[in-house]
Amino acid sequence: MSETADRVLGGCRIAVLLATAVIQAGLSLPRLGDTADRLAFAALAVVLVVAAWWVLRWKPVPWPVAIAGAVLVLAASAVAVWALPPDRLLGGDDWASGLAGWHLLVLLLDRPALAMGALVLQMTLTFSRQIGSAPADRGEIGGLVIVGLSVLTFQAATLALIRVVNRRVGEAAEASAERDRQAHRKALAEEREADQRSRFAGQLGATLPLLAGLADHTLDPRDEAVRRRCALAATQLRRLFAENDDVPDPLLHEVSACVDLAERRGLTVTLAVSGEPAPIPTGVRRELTGPLMTALVAARSQARVSVLRTDDEIRVAAITDGEPGATANGSGAVDVEWHALGEQSWMEAKWRSGPN
Structure with a gap:
């Protein structure tokens, strides 16, 4: 009652x-x-x-x-x-x-x-x-x-x-x-839609100079750096589309989107997942998958990606035959580490979901 x-x-x-x-x-x-x-x-x-x-x-x-x-x-x-x-x-x-x-x-x-x-x-x-x-x-x-x-x-x-x-x-x-709940859900949906529009606009804004450079021939598509920029932009857009999908496991869905695009580029990628899905804020998922995109773009032929989920911690890691990126902490919620392993590089993005 x-x-x-x-x-x-x-x-x-x-x-x-x-x-x-x-x-x-x-x-x-x-x-x-x-x-x-x-x-x-x-x-x-x-x-x-x-x-x-x-x-x-x-x-x-x-x-x-x-x-x-x-x-x-x-x-x-x-x-x-x-x-x-x-x-x-x-x-x-x-x-x-x-x-x-x-x-x-x-x-x-x-x-x-x-x-x-x-x-x-x-x-x-x-x-x-x-x-x-x-x-x-x-x-x-x-x-x-x-x-x-x-x-x-x-x-x-x-x-x-x-x-x-x-x-x-x-x-x-x-x-x-019930009316209050519906109004709250509508407000959340509108906020999410506005955030998506802003993200799409920002991503397209970052991609336009690349497209313009390719169109006016100031950028050479045969250049390895340019090709990496194109691959990264495509992966970012693909992950952004995946973020808007209504799925039971958003993190795995977005990681799979990044892996799928890497495979389309000819990479051999293996994906290992352990643990049960857990609620993760959208911003945290972006920070977990951001370093993964960088690692996959830098890979030359193969990569091993893993998603590990425990009660209080989420890890996204990748071992590739590419060069390691820069160590960064993003917003502070996600810890990112890069290490060189001989001719391979290892990346791990970690978020603690429990009390710090």
């Missing part, structure tokens, strides 16, 4: 509690008779005070307390009803028959089925007093039934109305929360 619905139901509990207290003190107290009446009245007052301990703090009455209180209310009502002569039931002197039902609502408002059963049982005890007494004419019995059912119907309608209002409030709160 939503917090709003809880607050509404808590307010209803307090309203029923206050109404019951007013009825007991203002309407029932002046009609007390003998000692049995006073004992029953005191028992109902104790139940109301005990229930108020939770209700006034916006909490439902605990299950054991509610059950024990309901049993005491039914017993007190039976004592008061059976102390009256049958011809005075549900009349001016019968304060308990109607009051006990309100006490049951205070105790069992959060358990509507049980509350309804308790209300019916309480009114049945009153009818039993009439039926178990000396015979009465049909008119008296009919009048008793009509009055009793009127009291029961009003209390049951109050219970049903409170539950309907609470359910409607809960549905409205859930609908509002």
